[in-house]
Amino acid sequence: AQRVTQPEKLLSVFKGAPVELKCNYSYSGSPELFWYVQYSRQRLQLLLRHISRESIKGFTADLNKGETSFHLKKPFAQEEDSAMYYCALSGGATNKLIFGTGTLLAVQP
Amino acid sequence: SAVISQKPSRDICQRGTSLTIQCQVDSQVTMMFWYRQQPGQSLTLIATANQGSEATYESGFVIDKFPISRPNLTFSTLTVSNMSPEDSSIYLCSVEDYSGGNEQFFGPGTRLTVL
Numbered sequence A: 001a002q003r004v005t006q007p008e009k010l011l012s013v014f015k016g017a018p019v020e021l022k023c024n025y026s027y028s029g030s031p032e033l034f035w036y037v038q039y040s041r042q043r044l045q046l047l048l049r050h051i052s053r054e055s056i057k058g059f060t061a062d063l064n065k066g067e068t069s070f071h072l073k074k075p076f077a078q079e080e081d082s083a084m085y086y087c088a089l090s091g092g093a094t095n096k097l098i099f100g101t102g103t104l105l106a107v108q109p
Numbered sequence B: 001s002a003v004i005s006q007k008p009s010r011d012i013c014q015r016g017t018s019l020t021i022q023c024q025v026d027s028q029v030t031m032m033f034w035y036r037q038q039p040g041q042s043l044t045l046i047a048t049a050n051q052g053s054e055a056t057y058e059s060g061f062v063i064d065k066f067p068i069s070r071p072n073l074t075f076s077t078l079t080v081s082n083m084s085p086e087d088s089s090i091y092l093c094s095v096e097d098y099s100g101g102n103e104q105f106f107g108p109g110t111r112l113t114v115l
Helices: none
Strands: A004-005 A010-014 A019-021 A024-026 A033-040 A046-048 A071-072 A083-090 A098-100 A103-108 B004-007 B010-013 B018-027 B032-036 B043-050 B068-072 B075-080 B087-097 B101-107 B110-114
Touching: A004 A083, A004 A098, A004 B110, A010 A019, A019 A103, A024 B004, A046 B101, A098 B043, B018 B032, B018 B068, B018 B087, B032 B075, B043 B068, B043 B075
Parallel strands: A010 A103, B010 B110
Antiparallel strands: A004 A024, A019 A071, A033 A046, A033 A083, A083 A098, A083 A103, B004 B018, B018 B075, B032 B043, B032 B087, B068 B075, B087 B101, B087 B110
């Protein structure tokens, strides 16, 4: 079964601390993995995807096929990073997205 | 990137009634998606709407309850029929943009409360 698991509902860190938002997936083929972010009072938007292998706003995520993980990392958290983060996968002909339950990141001053 | 608007932004409805949500895109897109986000939960895909064909529904969602129209490449509607309090949710439409990969752009959502 296709599934995305985000084990943490809430992650609270202090400004400047490293951040790791966990994401594990279950998929029989070769999925495409994404991280979406929703800031307060804004719409859901793409943060990054594994195929682009880029860093956005200091965040990176590496696809680990052996561990079926796609954890989101940032070395030094900023207060403006506080938001809801969703891991998602896409696969097959329709490219529909399957979302995890989301992790609320709260960066304390 | 595609710009998406939804109407209404929110509504409060009585049980047993129906509500139609509109999704408008500023460019022509092939695939449009409708999601539901129930309180405290993640986004769940309801159906995929392609222009010129019937919508494809995900397991647990049926056309009688969530009829969808897709009259052209920039517009779609989702109707929530015979509503009950369990239908209280945020409903979002999204579109797929192929210009830079299969990224999806989301509308602002419609917050529905059923009394």
